Amino acid sequence: MSDxxxxxxxxxxxxxxxxxxxxxxxxxxxxxxxxxDTFAVFDHxxxxxxxxxxxxxxxxxxxRHLSQLVLQLDGDRPFFLSSTSSxxxxxxxxxLTNHDRLEGGRVVTPLGTLQLSFxxxxxxxxxxxxxxxxxxxxxxIEPELALIFAGDFAxxxxxxxxxxxxxxxxxxxxxxxxxxxxxYQGLDDVLRRTVLKFxxxxxxxxxxxxxxxxxxxxxxxxELSVTIACEVGRQQQSVVAFASARDLAxxxxxxxxxxxxxxxxxxxxxxxxxxxxxSDLRMMTTELPTGPYPYAGVPWFNxxxxxxxxxxxxECLWWAPELAKGVxxxxxxxxxxxxxxxxxxxxxxxxxxxxxxxxxxLKEMPFGRYYGSVDATPLFVVLLDEYxxxxxxxxxVDELWPHAEAALTWIETYGDxxxxxxxxxxxxxxxxxxxxxxxxxxDAVFHANGELAEGPIAACEVxxxxxxxLRAGMKLGMLLGLExxxxxxxxxxxxxxxxxxxxxxxxELGTYAIALDGRKRACRVRSSNAGxxxxxxxxSPERAAELSRTLLAAHSFSGWGIRTLSEGMxxxxxxxxxTGSVWPHDNALIxxxxxxxxxxxxTLSIFSGLLDAGTHFDLERMPELFCGFExxxxxxxxxxxxxxxxxxxxxxxxxxxxxxxLGLAIDAPRRTLRLSQPRLPPGIDWIEIRDLSVxxxxxxxxxxxxxxxxxxxxxxxxxxxxxxxxx
Numbered sequence: 001m002s003d004x005x006x007x008x009x010x011x012x013x014x015x016x017x018x019x020x021x022x023x024x025x026x027x028x029x030x031x032x033x034x035x036x037d038t039f040a041v042f043d044h045x046x047x048x049x050x051x052x053x054x055x056x057x058x059x060x061x062x063x064r065h066l067s068q069l070v071l072q073l074d075g076d077r078p079f080f081l082s083s084t085s086s087x088x089x090x091x092x093x094x095x096l097t098n099h100d101r102l103e104g105g106r107v108v109t110p111l112g113t114l115q116l117s118f119x120x121x122x123x124x125x126x127x128x129x130x131x132x133x134x135x136x137x138x139x140x141i142e143p144e145l146a147l148i149f150a151g152d153f154a155x156x157x158x159x160x161x162x163x164x165x166x167x168x169x170x171x172x173x174x175x176x177x178x179x180x181x182x183x184y185q186g187l188d189d190v191l192r193r194t195v196l197k198f199x200x201x202x203x204x205x206x207x208x209x210x211x212x213x214x215x216x217x218x219x220x221x222x223e224l225s226v227t228i229a230c231e232v233g234r235q236q237q238s239v240v241a242f243a244s245a246r247d248l249a250x251x252x253x254x255x256x257x258x259x260x261x262x263x264x265x266x267x268x269x270x271x272x273x274x275x276x277x278x279s280d281l282r283m284m285t286t287e288l289p290t291g292p293y294p295y296a297g298v299p300w301f302n303x304x305x306x307x308x309x310x311x312x313x314x315e316c317l318w319w320a321p322e323l324a325k326g327v328x329x330x331x332x333x334x335x336x337x338x339x340x341x342x343x344x345x346x347x348x349x350x351x352x353x354x355x356x357x358x359x360x361x362l363k364e365m366p367f368g369r370y371y372g373s374v375d376a377t378p379l380f381v382v383l384l385d386e387y388x389x390x391x392x393x394x395x396x397v398d399e400l401w402p403h404a405e406a407a408l409t410w411i412e413t414y415g416d417x418x419x420x421x422x423x424x425x426x427x428x429x430x431x432x433x434x435x436x437x438x439x440x441x442x443d444a445v446f447h448a449n450g451e452l453a454e455g456p457i458a459a460c461e462v463x464x465x466x467x468x469x470l471r472a473g474m475k476l477g478m479l480l481g482l483e484x485x486x487x488x489x490x491x492x493x494x495x496x497x498x499x500x501x502x503x504x505x506x507x508e509l510g511t512y513a514i515a516l517d518g519r520k521r522a523c524r525v526r527s528s529n530a531g532x533x534x535x536x537x538x539x540s541p542e543r544a545a546e547l548s549r550t551l552l553a554a555h556s557f558s559g560w561g562i563r564t565l566s567e568g569m570x571x572x573x574x575x576x577x578x579t580g581s582v583w584p585h586d587n588a589l590i591x592x593x594x595x596x597x598x599x600x601x602x603t604l605s606i607f608s609g610l611l612d613a614g615t616h617f618d619l620e621r622m623p624e625l626f627c628g629f630e631x632x633x634x635x636x637x638x639x640x641x642x643x644x645x646x647x648x649x650x651x652x653x654x655x656x657x658x659x660x661x662l663g664l665a666i667d668a669p670r671r672t673l674r675l676s677q678p679r680l681p682p683g684i685d686w687i688e689i690r691d692l693s694v695x696x697x698x699x700x701x702x703x704x705x706x707x708x709x710x711x712x713x714x715x716x717x718x719x720x721x722x723x724x725x726x727x
Contacts, residue, residue, distance in 0.1 A: 029618045030056070031085055031092050032298050032646060034283045035122035035249070037061045037356065038230060039302045045080050046094040046118065047071065050150060054159055055299040058194075060125050060230035062303075062357025064159055065182075065194040068150035069228075071118075071131075073098060073143060078116055085619060090249065090283060091121035098143070113137040114216070123249040125235075127228040130242045135216035145212040147226065151194045153184035155359040160300060164364065173207035180207060188361040193231040197239065200224065262319050262692060263658055266685040269615045276620040277654035280646035281316065290333055291326025294652070296353075297624055297644030306331055306351040306376035307438060308649050310383050311585060315652035317383075317390050318659050318666060319692070324387045325396060331380055332403040336371050341428040344372035344436075348410030350380045352436075365431060372433040373440075374425035375462050377407045377415065378469035382536075385472030388479070392668035392695050401480060408473050408489070411466055417456060421499045422516065423466050424456035437462050438586075439529065439564065439578040443571060445515050448524045450570035453517040460512045461529045463500050464536030467493055471537065497538060505543065510550040526556065526566035528586050534593025544597045551590060552602050559631025560613045561587045561606060574628035574638075581640055583625045584610055588653035588660070595660040600679045607657045607681045613637045614654075622650040662687070662703060663726070668695040676726045678703055678710045688715070697721035 029044040040058045042048055048056045048069040058066035071078065078096035085092050096116040101109035118131040135141050158164060171183035178201035182194040202210040214222060229237035240248070261278040265271055285292045288304075295301065296308040309331065313324035334354065336345040343366060344352070352373035360368035381404045388397050415423040425436035435444050437459040445453040470493035477486030504512040504522060512530040513522035531551045533539050539547060550556060555567040558574075561582035565572050574580040591606040609631075614620050616636030624647040627638035658664075663676030673694050680687060680703060687703045697719030704711045712725045 030645075031083060032283075033085075033090065033092055033120065033122045033127075034295075034298055034302065035090070035124070036286050037302070038122050038125050038127075039298050040066075040120075040122060040127060041299050042069075042092065044083050045071075045077070045096070046083060046092060046120065047077070057159075058127055058228060058230065059156065059299070059302070061232055062156045062355055062360060063192055063232075064154045064156070065151055065192065065230040066127075066149065066228060067152040067154065068148060070148040071096075071116075072146040072148065073114075073116065074101070075144070075146075079111060085279075090279075091119055091246075093117065093119050109137065109141055114141060114143055121246065121249055123245050123252070124237065125230045126237050126239055126245070128242050128245050129226050129228075131224045131226075132221065133214065133216065133224075134221040135218055138218050140215065140217050142213070142215050145214065145224075147210045148208060149180070149196060149210075150208060151182035151184075153182075153186075153192055153194075155357045156300065156355075157357070157359050157365060162359070162365070164359070168358065175205060175207050177201050177205065180205065180210075186358040186361075188358050190233050190358065190361070195227075195229040195231065195237070195239075197227050197229075198224070199226070262690040263655070264688045264690070266687075267683050269620075270611055270684055272620045273611060273614040273622075274654055276614075277622065277651040280621060280651035281312075281320075281648065284646055284648040284651070285323065288326065288330055290329035292323055293326050293330050294323060294648040296649075297647035300644055301353075301647075303353060303355055304330060304351070305353045307373050307379065310376060310379040311589070312648045312652045313383055314379075314386060315585065315588060315649065315656040317386055318664055319655060321387060321390050321693075324383055324390075325393070328380070328384055328387065328396070328400055331376070332400050334369070335403055335406060340371075342366055343370055344428050344432050345369075346371070346410060346414040348377065348406035348408075349414070350376040350407060352376060352433075366429060370432075372425075372427060372436050374415065374423060374436045374459070375438065375465050377410050378423070378462070378465040380404070381407050381469040381472045381476075382465065385476055388476070388669070390666050390668055394479075397476060397479065401476065404473065404476060408469065411469065412492075415466070420520070421496055422458040422503070423462055424458045424516075424518075425462075426456035426518075439527075441577045441579075443576070444578040445517075445523060446525065446571055447517070447521070448570065453515060453523050455518050457518065458516040459529060460500075460504050460514055461532040461536070463496065463504070464533040464538040467496050467500070467538045468536040470496065497540075500538060501540065501543065510546045512547070525569050526550065527569075528556070528562050528564050528583075528590065531562060531590035531593060532586070534597055535589045536593070537596075539593075539597070541597065544599075548594055548597070548599045548602055551594075552605060554630075557605070557609070558582060558628050560609045560626070560637045561628075562590055563628040565628075575640070577625070577640075580628040581625045582613075582628050582637075583650075584622045584653040585649040588656040591657055591660040595663055595676075598677065600661070600663070600677050603660045604679050604681050607661050608683075610653070610657060611681065611683075617645075621645050622653060623647060624650055658687070662689075664689075666692075666694055670722075671695050671697060671720055672722045672724060673699065673701075674724045674726065675701075675712055678712060678725070678727075680705045680710055694721040695719070699723070 031042045033040045038060045041056050050068040057064040081095040083094040098114040100107050100111045115134040120129045168186040174181040178198045180196045184192045203213045204211040227239045263274050284294050294312040296305040309327045313327040334351045336349040349371045352370045355367045470489045474486045474489040506524045514525045514527045515523045565579045572580045591603045595603045623645040624643040625640050662678045665674040685705045689701045692699045700716035702713045
């Protein structure tokens with residue numbers, strides 16, 4: 001992609017403006033740290049370069065507090081050795097050394113004489129760094145270290161490319177003997193500060209650099225530290241020593257769901273893939289007053305998103321149900337109760353996103369608290385029912401049923417504006433999201449001739465979510481003794497299924513139309529959207545057979561995964577955000593649907609493609625999306641230039657893929673674990689699931705490959721639980 005070409009809406013979900021791809025993660029390997037509402041993006045050396053990747057920096061509550069942080073040794077960047085992000089401790093470790101130092105044409109300090117290593121982590125809105133130096137040479141050396149820094153206090157939407165008519169006021173930096181303070185008075189009357197503190201104090205300190213002149217004897221070791229605190233308003237961070245902060249951060253990490261991974265396999269690459277997913281979910285999960293919530297993604301979406309949170313919780317529900325509980329409670333607490341057109345809010349509607357920062361406070365864009373998604377509301381009801389089936393937690397159902405009922409009422413009133421039985425979306429203000437389903441870029445929905453669809457738009461997968469919500473509401477209603485309401489919801493679900501097939505099926509394409517436009521014309525385009533209708537149960541067995549063939553045909557399946565749009569369709573572009581790329585969460589939902597319909601071999605194809613892709617990505621991290629180019633021998637998948645990594649629902653897709661392959665379903669009210677036609681992907685000879693809870697019971701289960709079968713053995717059982725294996 002050319003440096004001057006804006007990337008397609010690199011997430012409409014925070015949207016309205018494209019992310020300008022002046023560079024991209026494909027140019028370098030970035031490193032990410034996150035804690036609560038603070039995150040940092042560095043290059044692979046641990047630097048934040050001025051003029052480097054646009055997203056590099058230290059951010060807190062929607063504002064970039066540090067826009068440059070570069071370490072220099074003797075006037076140059078040190079020689080890079082390695083960098084790693086610890087899965088367990090949430091810290092970044094970087095190893096560096098000196099270049100060959102020449103005097104009079106000869107090497108006086110050889111490469112590798114001085115060891116430089118630093119560790120960084122985030123805790124309580126503060127970046128902690130400890131730098132260690134050791135002289136491995138035979139002579140004294142006198143290195144000169146410099147740390148170059150700057151703070152621009154750019155709003156996250158400015159970093160994404162939005163232009164503001166006016167900004168607040170940068171205050172003069174305060175420079176002391178061991179401390180520098182940057183400050184910015186926003187147009188929202190909020191004072192934001194960045195406080196850099198050095199220990200020991202540097203030899204020279206200015207508003208843009210700290211200089212340390214050192215003298216190290218052979219074998220001598222020194223330790224230096226710097227803390228960078230982000231402060232908003234009257235809040236002043238209580239900064240503690242590095243070791244104390246590290247202990248506090250570790251204890252906090254141990255208390256943060258999701259729990260350690262229960263999955264181990266015979267394949268070391270698969271294990272690394274799983275462990276990275278666990279690490280990323282742990283990083284992305286923030287403890288809110290309502291419980292744990294997975295923030296959507298770094299760098300652009302480090303905040304609660306309704307759709308993303310629900311789907312993430314669904315993907316890992318079988319092993320971390322406490323995440324779903326936190327998501328449900330938070331979304332219930334923020335559910336809309338009145339009509340607010342500028343927020344696309346209506347009674348019963350579930351939150352799309354919530355934002356902090358100056359531009360959100362000033363309503364320079366509508367996403368401070370925004371309800372512009374059509375699918376989070378039915379998915380909320382689906383998650384509540386799935387959570388009950390997983391846990392038998394009747395108390396939460398009693399607590400949240402009024403919110404589920406409000407969501408169901410929204411579906412049948414505001415959701416179905418014209419009474420045709422389908423739920424449509426249409427923004428209420430020009431600056432809101434044009435498309436309000438998960439494919440929310442401006443060019444995501446169109447007709448067979450390439451003409452963009454005009455709203456109100458009924459997306460096919462949304463009808464599937466609504467069908468699943470009606471069925472979920474029916475089951476919850478029966479549980480609560482509300483039989484008339486349950487029967488009404490069941491009737492509506494059956495009616496929707498019949499109407500959907502007539503209106504959306506495209507015989508010539510072997511799939512469902514991506515959507516109906518505002519004139520009820522079908523957008524007859526092959527896309528991955530139809531595959532999610534398998535997950536929701538909306539597809540009949542007869543249609544499922546043809547649809548599954550279409551999804552795994554060469555024009556749709558790249559070899560790495562199912563493309564968002566099939567090759568040969570108008571607007572197809574394997575580098576397009578929603579017009580030919582591959583999204584892991586999308587593929588995982590389709591894989592679960594295929595598994596539930598009995599197409600287990602096709603499920604394995606998706607699992608294998610994404611696993612193989614994951615082994616090519618830096619740190620085995622599943623990105624938000626990647627390009628949909630055809631898989632070539634001896635070549636890896638092509639990264640999407642401005643994809644979020646980590647992204648919560650991409651990380652969680654790993655666990656839904658395991659669930660799909662193993663045919664795993666938990667019925668906690670009946671104390672039953674059901675395994676339907678379990679399969680093992682190629683290259684994996686056994687999978688062990690540990691500490692799988694079913695109600696109050698717990699199991700360890702081993703799946704082993706045999707000649708033409710998969711053996712299932714319960715290695716440990718505590719409590720009363722029945723295991724049913726269907727082959």
